Amino acid sequence: MPYVNIRITREGATSEQKARLIQGxxxxxxxxxxxxxxxxxVVIDEVDTxxxxxxxxxxxxxxxxxQ
Amino acid sequence: MPYVNIRITREGATSEQKARLIQGxxxxxxxxxxxxxxxxxVVIDEVDTxxxxxxxxxxxxxxxxxQ
Amino acid sequence: MPYVNIRITREGATSEQKARLIQGxxxxxxxxxxxxxxxxxVVIDEVDTxxxxxxxxxxxxxxxxxQ
Amino acid sequence: MPYVNIRITREGATSEQKARLIQGxxxxxxxxxxxxxxxxxVVIDEVDTxxxxxxxxxxxxxxxxxQ
Amino acid sequence: MPYVNIRITREGATSEQKARLIQGxxxxxxxxxxxxxxxxxVVIDEVDTxxxxxxxxxxxxxxxxxQ
Amino acid sequence: MPYVNIRITREGATSEQKARLIQGxxxxxxxxxxxxxxxxxVVIDEVDTxxxxxxxxxxxxxxxxxQ
Numbered sequence: 304m305p306y307v308n309i310r311i312t313r314e315g316a317t318s319e320q321k322a323r324l325i326q327g328x329x330x331x332x333x334x335x336x337x338x339x340x341x342x343x344x345v346v347i348d349e350v351d352t353x354x355x356x357x358x359x360x361x362x363x364x365x366x367x368x369x370q
Numbered sequence: 371m372p373y374v375n376i377r378i379t380r381e382g383a384t385s386e387q388k389a390r391l392i393q394g395x396x397x398x399x400x401x402x403x404x405x406x407x408x409x410x411x412v413v414i415d416e417v418d419t420x421x422x423x424x425x426x427x428x429x430x431x432x433x434x435x436x437q
Numbered sequence: 438m439p440y441v442n443i444r445i446t447r448e449g450a451t452s453e454q455k456a457r458l459i460q461g462x463x464x465x466x467x468x469x470x471x472x473x474x475x476x477x478x479v480v481i482d483e484v485d486t487x488x489x490x491x492x493x494x495x496x497x498x499x500x501x502x503x504q
Numbered sequence: 505m506p507y508v509n510i511r512i513t514r515e516g517a518t519s520e521q522k523a524r525l526i527q528g529x530x531x532x533x534x535x536x537x538x539x540x541x542x543x544x545x546v547v548i549d550e551v552d553t554x555x556x557x558x559x560x561x562x563x564x565x566x567x568x569x570x571q
Numbered sequence: 572m573p574y575v576n577i578r579i580t581r582e583g584a585t586s587e588q589k590a591r592l593i594q595g596x597x598x599x600x601x602x603x604x605x606x607x608x609x610x611x612x613v614v615i616d617e618v619d620t621x622x623x624x625x626x627x628x629x630x631x632x633x634x635x636x637x638q
Numbered sequence: 639m640p641y642v643n644i645r646i647t648r649e650g651a652t653s654e655q656k657a658r659l660i661q662g663x664x665x666x667x668x669x670x671x672x673x674x675x676x677x678x679x680v681v682i683d684e685v686d687t688x689x690x691x692x693x694x695x696x697x698x699x700x701x702x703x704x705q
Contacts, residue, residue: 505646505647505690505692505697506644506645506646507644507645508642508643508644508645508663509642509643509645510640510641510642510667511640511641511642511643512639512640512667512671512673513639517671521670521671524670525666525667525670525671528666528669528670529642529663529666532659532662532663532666533644533646533659535662536655536658536659536662537646537651537655537659539646543692556639558639558677563639
């Protein structure tokens with residue numbers, strides 16, 4: 304019954320990578336807490352780099368500097 | 371003053387259906403808890419089926435199997 | 438498969454009221470979008486009035502003024 | 505290490521405005537709680553006006569009425 | 572820079588189990604997307620069973636029936 | 639109408655500090671985007687240090703090492 308929300312910047316994650324995140328997060332809950340995978344929900348949010356900040360500036364600005 | 375966040379897969383919900391979700395969720399808070407509808411916020415997030423997982427796989431994959 | 442998060446101030450909602458919120462939100466998704474209730478998740482967060490702000494001040498302060 | 509999520513309607517916020525939100529929210533956590541800005545994350549979600557409700561109706565409908 | 576939010580019912584997860592969730596979710600983001608673990612944040616929310624609903628009823632009620 | 643969610647570790651933030659976060663976040667939305675403070679909601683979540691991870695380990699463990 305767990306709900307897992309993975310938030311990442313939108314920088315080209317493929318469907319295959321997102322499938323691996325879903326599979327891996329579900330497996331983690333099964334292994335660590337014995338949760339039922341059939342009712343484990345994983346939602347991935349991809350956020351524009353203009354809309355994600357760390358260190359007081361956007362990821363867009365950081366990427367331009369090569370970070 | 372409540373905040374309700376409804377997360378669904380992006381599969382063609384219409385503006386009219388979303389208006390009904392907003393109206394219904396607001397009404398629920400008024401009826402059950404006597405909340406003020408004027409400050410009740412409802413936010414609907416529509417999530418791509420590649421980004422929503424249940425049972426360890428994406429909804430995209432499940433839909434292809436007819437689930 | 439929807440996920441509904443209802444956030445309210447912690448001001449004495451009873452188990453019976455929370456059960457009604459869960460039942461009502463699930464029913465809303467079934468009626469409006471034809472969702473499967475068996476995989477519809479509703480999570481209620483109760484938040485201390487010191488931690489909830491509107492109009493630039495906490496609900497604790499507003500309640501003291503009779504709002 | 506704080507995480508700040510700012511949710512607003514999608515109504516034309518510019519990159520410059522979003523940079524100011526990121527900078528301002530980070531600064532707030534530094535000033536009030538002495539948090540480390542380098543690990544303070546700010547994520548801005550812009551939500552379609554059809555998907556944001558207040559007072560039981562969508563912002564789309566409210567904007568049409570001039571609110 | 573990812574943010575992962577794991578929401579589970581409050582049913583006795585130990586500090587050791589929570590440490591494994593944090594370690595596993597961080598590792599998943601590193602392996603699948605090459606993210607930097609030093610800025611990967613994982614937040615676990617434990618929610619009372621009265622406040623978590625699935626299938627239109629609370630987990631408290633389901634647990635009493637042996638589910 | 640914005641909704642701001644500030645998530646921090648539970649490490650003794652006072653009511654006065656939380657009031658400043660609410661006031662400051664609201665003011666930020668007013669100044670940058672011209673939002674109406676009367677419908678701006680700020681919710682602060684305080685999370686146990688066992689439940690907050692960064693760099694693959696909990697804040698509890700990091701604090702013990704003096705970080």
